[in-house]
Amino acid sequence: MSLLDVTGLTVGIRHSPLDILRDVEFSVERGEVVGLVGESGSGKTMASLAIMGLLPPGIELRSGSVRIDGTEYVDQESGRVRRTAGQMTMIFQHPRAALNPTMRVGRQISRVLELNQDLHRGAAREEAIGMLARVGIPGAARVARAFPHQLSGGMCQRVMIAMALACKPEVLIADEPTTALDVTIQAQIFDLINELVDETGTGVLFITHDLGAIAEMCDRVTVLYGGQVMEQGSLRALFTEPRHPYTRFLFEAVEREVDLRVEERGVNFALTGCRFGHRCPSAHPACVEFPPLVEVGPDHRSACFLHAEAATGGVVDGSA
Amino acid sequence: MSMTGPLPGGPGAENPHEPGDDFAVTELSAQAVRLPLWRRKPLLIVGAVILAAYVVLAIVGPFVVDDPRATDPANFLQSPSADNLFGTDKFGRDVFARAVHATRLDISVGLIIAVSAMILGSVIGVVSGYFGGWVDETLMRFTDIILAFPGFVLALVLVAAIGNSTLNVTIAVTVAYIPYFIRLTRAQVLAERELEYVDGARLAGNGPWRIAFRHVMPNSLGPSFVQATLVAGWAILTVAGLAFLGVGIRPPTAEWGVMVAEGAPDIITGQWWTALFPGGMIVLAAMAFQFIGDELGAEEFV
Amino acid sequence: MLRYLGKRLLVSVATVLGIVIVVFFIVRVLPGDAALVRAGPYATEEKVEEIREAYGFSDPILVQFRDYMGSILRGDLGTSIRTNGSVTEELLERLPASLELAFYAVLLAALIGIPIGIVAAARKGTWVDAGARVFAVLGSSMALFWLGLLLLYFLFYRLRWFPGPIDRLAIGTEPPGTITGFYTIDAALRGQFGVMIEAFHYLALPVLTLGLVLAAPILKMVRASMIDALESEHVRTARAVGVPGRQVLFRDGFRNALLPVTTAIGIVFGYMLGGNIIVEFLFAWPGVGRYAYSAIQVNDLEALQGFVIMVGVLYLTLNVVIDVVYAWIDPRIRLGKKVQA
Numbered sequence: 001m002s003l004l005d006v007t008g009l010t011v012g013i014r015h016s017p018l019d020i021l022r023d024v025e026f027s028v029e030r031g032e033v034v035g036l037v038g039e040s041g042s043g044k045t046m047a048s049l050a051i052m053g054l055l056p057p058g059i060e061l062r063s064g065s066v067r068i069d070g071t072e073y074v075d076q077e078s079g080r081v082r083r084t085a086g087q088m089t090m091i092f093q094h095p096r097a098a099l100n101p102t103m104r105v106g107r108q109i110s111r112v113l114e115l116n117q118d119l120h121r122g123a124a125r126e127e128a129i130g131m132l133a134r135v136g137i138p139g140a141a142r143v144a145r146a147f148p149h150q151l152s153g154g155m156c157q158r159v160m161i162a163m164a165l166a167c168k169p170e171v172l173i174a175d176e177p178t179t180a181l182d183v184t185i186q187a188q189i190f191d192l193i194n195e196l197v198d199e200t201g202t203g204v205l206f207i208t209h210d211l212g213a214i215a216e217m218c219d220r221v222t223v224l225y226g227g228q229v230m231e232q233g234s235l236r237a238l239f240t241e242p243r244h245p246y247t248r249f250l251f252e253a254v255e256r257e258v259d260l261r262v263e264e265r266g267v268n269f270a271l272t273g274c275r276f277g278h279r280c281p282s283a284h285p286a287c288v289e290f291p292p293l294v295e296v297g298p299d300h301r302s303a304c305f306l307h308a309e310a311a312t313g314g315v316v317d318g319s320a
Numbered sequence: 321m322s323m324t325g326p327l328p329g330g331p332g333a334e335n336p337h338e339p340g341d342d343f344a345v346t347e348l349s350a351q352a353v354r355l356p357l358w359r360r361k362p363l364l365i366v367g368a369v370i371l372a373a374y375v376v377l378a379i380v381g382p383f384v385v386d387d388p389r390a391t392d393p394a395n396f397l398q399s400p401s402a403d404n405l406f407g408t409d410k411f412g413r414d415v416f417a418r419a420v421h422a423t424r425l426d427i428s429v430g431l432i433i434a435v436s437a438m439i440l441g442s443v444i445g446v447v448s449g450y451f452g453g454w455v456d457e458t459l460m461r462f463t464d465i466i467l468a469f470p471g472f473v474l475a476l477v478l479v480a481a482i483g484n485s486t487l488n489v490t491i492a493v494t495v496a497y498i499p500y501f502i503r504l505t506r507a508q509v510l511a512e513r514e515l516e517y518v519d520g521a522r523l524a525g526n527g528p529w530r531i532a533f534r535h536v537m538p539n540s541l542g543p544s545f546v547q548a549t550l551v552a553g554w555a556i557l558t559v560a561g562l563a564f565l566g567v568g569i570r571p572p573t574a575e576w577g578v579m580v581a582e583g584a585p586d587i588i589t590g591q592w593w594t595a596l597f598p599g600g601m602i603v604l605a606a607m608a609f610q611f612i613g614d615e616l617g618a619e620e621f622v
Numbered sequence: 623m624l625r626y627l628g629k630r631l632l633v634s635v636a637t638v639l640g641i642v643i644v645v646f647f648i649v650r651v652l653p654g655d656a657a658l659v660r661a662g663p664y665a666t667e668e669k670v671e672e673i674r675e676a677y678g679f680s681d682p683i684l685v686q687f688r689d690y691m692g693s694i695l696r697g698d699l700g701t702s703i704r705t706n707g708s709v710t711e712e713l714l715e716r717l718p719a720s721l722e723l724a725f726y727a728v729l730l731a732a733l734i735g736i737p738i739g740i741v742a743a744a745r746k747g748t749w750v751d752a753g754a755r756v757f758a759v760l761g762s763s764m765a766l767f768w769l770g771l772l773l774l775y776f777l778f779y780r781l782r783w784f785p786g787p788i789d790r791l792a793i794g795t796e797p798p799g800t801i802t803g804f805y806t807i808d809a810a811l812r813g814q815f816g817v818m819i820e821a822f823h824y825l826a827l828p829v830l831t832l833g834l835v836l837a838a839p840i841l842k843m844v845r846a847s848m849i850d851a852l853e854s855e856h857v858r859t860a861r862a863v864g865v866p867g868r869q870v871l872f873r874d875g876f877r878n879a880l881l882p883v884t885t886a887i888g889i890v891f892g893y894m895l896g897g898n899i900i901v902e903f904l905f906a907w908p909g910v911g912r913y914a915y916s917a918i919q920v921n922d923l924e925a926l927q928g929f930v931i932m933v934g935v936l937y938l939t940l941n942v943v944i945d946v947v948y949a950w951i952d953p954r955i956r957l958g959k960k961v962q963a
Binding site for chain 2: 637640641644648649759760762763764765766767768771772774778786899900903904914915918919921923926930933934937938
Binding site: 052054056057084086089090092094097098099100101102103111112115116147149160163164166167 | 747855
């Protein structure tokens with residue numbers, strides 16, 4: 001049984017037929033780091049917000065299942081996700097904006113401790129300082145009394161990690177944790193996350209557009225485009241033998257050093273078929289249907305009719 | 321009575337927020353199914369309908385109702401009936417007839433004030449924003465000072481100084497509202513003048529005045545038009561308020577505020593219709609403008 | 623923080639100066655013949671001349687201005703034509719009445735506006751929110767004099783719950799000896815609870831009139847800043863780490879929305895000072911607003927001038943106080959930026 005198992009996740013705009021996410025699925029095992037990769041607008045943040053139950057107003061969960069340790073957390077009737085921070089928590093992309101500007105940093109951590117660990121104020125305060133030290137902040141006692149605007153971006157991110165850890169979560173979602181930070185800090189934060197995974201066996205869902213970061217951090221990867229899963233599998237499988245046309249396109253873009261953060265305005269969310277269809281070099285008439293995820297190797301699946309047809313023995317136009 | 325005015329600038333909250341993935345959502349919302357106007361902005365329709373009713377009343381009404389000045393002492397202070405929809409006042413005049421005539425006066429005055437303030441304020445705003453420098457500094461200080469007074473008090477003092485004919489009242493209230501438009505237009509101009517078409521116009525050899533008024537100004541007027549709807553409502557409230565205090569338009573002119581002033585003593589003795597009907601019309605008109613302005617995105621606190 | 627406050631103070635002083643100049647200009651220069659306006663439409667030629675001499679209207683403008691500034695700085699706001707008394711004294715006498723009215727009105731407005739604003743923000747898009755917004759529009763479009771008359775009609779004439787517009791107390795009642803100038807407080811301090819209750823009775827209708835209308839901008843401001851706060855990223859983080867809904871609403875939402883709300887209350891109070899002319903007139907309240915009204919009736923421009931200056935100064939002082947409070951609440955201003963090790 002996986003630690004986190006997400007299937008059939010479909011998210012859309014209220015009062016509108018448009019789907020932001022369609023049938024997204026992925027899983028995370030204990031002590032594993034799973035990457036969720038895609039361009040800006042691919043829906044990766046939306047997916048994480050959806051399983052956390054933090055969708056913004058106007059966006060609704062249309063269907064899906066979120067199971068942590070086997071227990072279902074989606075309330076089928078209301079479409080709401082009920083989970084507690086102790087099961088799954090999240091850290092965000094812009095650390096300083098994510099912290100409350102009028103509350104001292106130490107207090108922001110200690111109140112999480114009070115809530116999740118049932119500690120009383122004094123003990124929580126001590127523990128919070130300990131956690132700040134644990135995430136690599138020097139002079140933790142002094143920093144605890146500071147406000148977010150007095151700290152650097154890297155420090156704020158560490159604080160956020162400390163807050164997340166204070167929940168003692170089984171699953172941690174890290175949404176572009178280092179994109180807004182220096183490259184040097186990035187390495188430190190990665191190390192920190194890896195240490196914590198080794199120590200506590202927490203499962204991590206690592207969201208990014210940076211393939212390099214994926215290569216460093218992740219055990220398995222899911223590739224997302226236009227709110228749809230394109231390909232997923234072990235890191236080795238995807239990186240050595242990418243099968244899906246979109247994944248190949250991604251790798252090529254990295255080789256040619258195209259910046260993937262540039263907003264790709266081509267996604268047509270009204271399409272019911274494959275969302276990559278209009279940009280795909282191998283597109284053919286079948287692509288107006290939604291492609292199913294099919295096995296293309298051990299721990300390797302791809303959502304493309306090329307592979308679906310191959311699996312059923314149909315004729316396919318040449319593209320290996 | 322407008323409780324409106326500028327917020328003193330506090331230190332701005334930081335917003336280091338970048339769109340990131342939320343970008344996709346705004347894109348999508350734009351693609352989303354377009355609900356019909358009446359569903360999306362119902363209050364706008366309500367406001368527009370009410371306003372249209374007032375305009376029709378203003379134009380057609382006076383031809384249809386009785387003479388607003390006709391007194392009928394025998395029939396004074398009659399409560400509303402089929403003959404007198406709003407009852408009669410202490411001189412026996414038909415309150416409804418007076419209210420209808422007042423509609424024409426008040427609505428026109430309100431609109432004139434809003435439009436005049438908008439035009440004058442925008443011109444000054446364009447000059448201030450486009451030319452900058454000490455001209456801008458002085459104009460801004462001046463605007464700040466005027467805005468330091470509640471608009472009503474300023475209008476009051478001006479009317480006390482220059483007299484209370486209808487024209488003077490209109491002028492006084494217009495002056496009180498000009499600063500809002502100065503600020504709005506100036507803000508727009510400051511943004512516009514950085515845009516490329518301005519450089520283009522300059523390269524084409526246009527002089528600064530021409531660029532300011534022929535090119536930049538038309539593009540900077542958007543928010544001002546919207547604000548003007550709100551200001552029209554406030555203007556009506558202010559004019560009526562001045563009349564109520566006896567400082568504005570005088571009796572026996574049929575004006576809503578005047579009617580309320582005349583009817584106020586009657587309330588104490590229980591004849592509510594002389595004051596409450598005209599007053600109600602003021603509030604309804606102001607509300608209509610408020611609905612329209614709000615839904616179009618006007619600033620509450622300029 | 624001190625530097626920020628210092629700057630604000632300087633700007634305020636400059637603005638006060640500006641107000642004084644503008645008022646002077648309006649009162650002395652605008653009317654074609656200030657003496658004629660002062661004397662009124664029924665004065666004889668000699669009377670007009672007299673006034674011209676007495677007020678120095680025939681002196682060159684700059685001299686007039688110098689004299690005027692001189693007396694202002696000495697606290698002398700001139701002499702009232704109507705009463706022949708010192709405008710400064712007369713204003714100060716009446717100020718407590720206006721302040722008491724203003725205080726309770728703003729209190730009521732806040733008690734109504736803030737909770738409704740919070741609930742509307744927390745339940746954005748629902749009927750509750752829609753209702754709150756309609757109330758806000760109503761308040762913003764309200765004519766104070768109409769609402770006052772409406773309340774007078776129903777709560778005084780029909781229901782007799784509250785007294786009619788006479789004064790701050792019934793005709794026979796002795797006001798409590800002055801400590802603060804607030805009848806309600808002074809009476810309580812002196813143990814005269816009957817008087818205190820009566821004072822509240824007489825305060826009720828004017829306070830209700832003003833309070834209901836002032837609640838609208840407060841409601842709007844609270845709602846807007848709460849929505850901003852609730853949709854902010856740090857609230858999302860708080861929810862992500864399991865902070866319960868109610869605590870998020872208050873500690874992360876409202877506490878952070880407090881900053882702009884404080885400013886809004888300041889503005890509202892400021893408008894009270896000027897806008898209560900109508901209410902004081904309607905309810906025969908012996909405050910500075912009513913004084914201004916009487917002044918206008920007889921063209922007592924000196925008194926009106928003094929009133930306007932006083933209002934302007936009070937409003938600016940209030941803003942500076944608000945800025946101090948604001949700076950104190952917001953740790954970003956209070957502590958400045960010190961990047962830790």
